[in-house]
Amino acid sequence: MNIKALLKALRLRKFATGLLLLQLSLTIGLMVNTVILTNSAIEKLNKPLGFDVEQLISVDLLPTSGAYRDTNYYQSITKQDIAKITAMDGVISAAYYNQLPIQNGGWNGNVQAADFPDDAVLARELRNIPQFYTSEIGLANLGVEIIEGRAFNTMDDITADFYTPGKRDDIVQNIILTESLAKAVFPDEICSW
Template identity: 25%
Template sequence: MEIRPIFSALMRNKTAPLLIAAQVALTLAIVCNAVYIIQDRLATAARPSGADEANVAEVRLYPFRQIADIRGMQMRDLEAIRSIPGVVSAAWTNQVPLGRSGWNIGGLSTSAEQTNSQIAAGQYFSGESMVETFGLTLVEGRDFLPEEVVESNPQVDRNSPEVAIITQALARELWPDEDSVLGKTLFLGTGGADGNSVQIVGVVERLQTPWATTNADAEYSLILPLRLLDPFTRYSVRTEPGRQAQVMAEVEKKLLSLGNDRVLLSNRTLSEIRDIRYAGEKLMAGLLIAVTAFLLMITASGIVGMASLWVNQRRKQIGVRRAIGARKSDILRYFLVENVLITTGGILAGVVLALALNNFLVTELEIPRLPVAYLGMTMAVMWALGLLAVLGPAWRAAAVPPAIATRTA
């Protein structure tokens, strides 16, 4: 089939084809970036935290009277929790992954001479085993020994431990060329000869920070064997599979029965904490899915409406062509090729718009660059959408008998 006659016909009535092409271009630009953002947000929300989320929960209590023996209170609480059937492990912890608030430490460095490091990490500490309580996976080294645990009362002293466990992501950031980091010295805070330092005794596969940012530093975490004598208490509890709800209800009841000097702040699972942390990402993905579906529907409706209008305007032309020997397949092919020309023009313009929009989003929202695969996928969808949308009107046009078409034109 000759393309030139079809192209010439389009040029004689440019308004409708240009409107369809513009709609295709705008839809491609928005849909392409929207699909990428949806995938990026859902992938972010699905990242594993490193903890046994299905079986770990936290309970938080706050005192409204002065606690005379904070250490004794922590020990009694832990003993009571561990006595409950179904409890696998329990620990006082300063924070939990995905919790959105907690402790952070910056200026991590591998040399005493390095004082301007920008590397920061989430700082977890406990007097018990976080590896066991969170269900972390040790990939190198060991857990802390009882004698390595240091106690510190923030009102009196600033005792610091001498050993630490870090995540694989933090190990790769600090020592990118090392196969093993066991025994390495990590300088904390501002670094320098006068700064605190710890020796690495273990590496866990992953442990997300409480903030779980969208960047690689979401897994920059270190664990210290430090028992903080703070009246505010947060206990992380790992339960047997399938018994979490029952066990945590009993934990809450037992802790409140130990004294009347504390109030319960929260009793929630890591799964609930994850849902809260990523509620924004899931909401954005849902809204973008709705916008994408709406745009595709509007674009398809526009193509169908315009194709139907063209068919009605050219019924006589179709009848004449049928009368002189054109087959149904010829008429059908004519409208399909015409649609491909219009859609292709819109797609080419849409690619330029999509790249420009992505460049704006990269600058303003700091999302990654749009992969070429997303452009190719969206282009294929727009071509398919255009062909499917025009197929019905084109088929009806091809089915019009020549006598009827010429008589009613």
């Protein structure tokens, strides 16, 4: 290959050479961007979730009958299903969840401290926080460690009151925050984290 002839052709065709260099720079830029995004995704996937994913199995229960509109029927069938799953060989325990911590979408909302000013802008990490509902053994099934406070107990089950007309507004929920969310909501608090 004659390098001199190639360089002479590139000098004579300046517009084509400019387009070629532009295409080459865009291609290299896209490749670098792809590598950065891939490394970021790998980093997120390798981040520990805080529970033993290898020991968990998810089963979706989807009601298909109109009878499930009755809360008592729905709760009784859910309890029967969980009892049958728990009775299966190899199953240590089973619990219901409205969604899984590692799924996209689902129930979410903004979270802020009770004294958060109305005119202040909510930080990005406090927007669209996933909300999970489970039974008293739900966190134990996931292998979650409670750092401060307590786990749920049977008194924390709000299901009956939630579906009873007139009681929903009077519900006082106990909640458990992740360590990262607690630090974001209460950055100035001194805790044992």
